[in-house]
Amino acid sequence: MELLNRKLDTETTKINYKKVVWFYDFWSLLTESKAAKYVIKFADIKDNETILEVACGTGVVFEQIVNLNPNGKNIGIDLSPDMLKKAEKRLKKFKNIDYELKEGNALKLDLDNNSIDILINNFMIDLMPADTFDKIAEEFLRVTKPNGKVVISTFSYGKKKINKFWFWVAKRFPDLLTGCRPVSFKENLIKSGFKIEKDMEISQNTFPSGIIKARKMARK
Numbered sequence: 026m027e028l029l030n031r032k033l034d035t036e037t038t039k040i041n042y043k044k045v046v047w048f049y050d051f052w053s054l055l056t057e058s059k060a061a062k063y064v065i066k067f068a069d070i071k072d073n074e075t076i077l078e079v080a081c082g083t084g085v086v087f088e089q090i091v092n093l094n095p096n097g098k099n100i101g102i103d104l105s106p107d108m109l110k111k112a113e114k115r116l117k118k119f120k121n122i123d124y125e126l127k128e129g130n131a132l133k134l135d136l137d138n139n140s141i142d143i144l145i146n147n148f149m150i151d152l153m154p155a156d157t158f159d160k161i162a163e164e165f166l167r168v169t170k171p172n173g174k175v176v177i178s179t180f181s182y183g184k185k186k187i188n189k190f191w192f193w194v195a196k197r198f199p200d201l202l203t204g205c206r207p208v209s210f211k212e213n214l215i216k217s218g219f220k221i222e223k224d225m226e227i228s229q230n231t232f233p234s235g236i237i238k239a240r241k242m243a244r245k
């Protein structure tokens with residue numbers, strides 16, 4: 026499967042998400058909300074856990090994480106101050122709950138080794154340059170506790186013929202999708218030392234997504 030070339034730097038990504046923040050939630054409701062349901066299901070949050078969402082965007086999934094983990098520690102990071110501002114508004118209602126939203130970069134997480142029980146990352150890998158995938162997987166492995174889990178959703182190639190439409194859009198009109206394109210992150214996770222526990226393909230209004238749950242092996 027062809028992996029489309031992307032070279033987005035952090036400043037371009039910030040500009041891109043400043044432009045789309047006003048309609049992002051509507052887009053995600055139509056194309057990504059089904060994947061988000063599986064992500065929450067696979068994360069199997071028990072409360073009292075330390076949970077990190079990398080690229081939390083406008084906080085749609087982070088809100089659910091905080092709801093399920095009110096006695097734990099919840100950290101949401103994103104590159105875009107504009108997406109974070111919207112997330113802050115959404116999360117305002119949570120009083121006396123330990124949550125934190127801050128700017129951060131998936132490529133260099135400002136977190137200790139082995140500090141996170143569950144790491145969640147939705148629809149970010151698909152806009153990253155391919156030569157950063159290994160680095161991201163290594164960062165995810167570094168911060169996750171032994172036996173901790175990561176749950177990741179991405180724009181995928183899909184299994185149905187109709188899903189190919191989105192590959193075509195990503196190839197022909199990359200800016201329409203802020204640079205996102207179909208990817209597979211599974212091999213990078215395995216290479217870094219994760220064990221894949223779930224690997225699922227879904228489609229919502231023809232838009233294809235992949236959801237992966239993986240665990241950090243205890244000996245790492």
Ligand SMILES: C[S@@+](CC[C@H](N)C(=O)[O-])C[C@H]1O[C@@H](n2cnc3c(N)ncnc32)[C@H](O)[C@@H]1O
Pocket residue numbers: 038039042053057079080081082083084085086102103104105108129130131132146147148149152
């Ligand atoms: C397609 S949006 C997904 C937002 C959210 N995860 C969701 O599913 O609604 C991609 C998000 O990734 C963020 N992002 C892109 N590159 C990033 C990086 N290197 N580190 C952290 N966040 C990043 C963008 O700012 C944007 O908010």
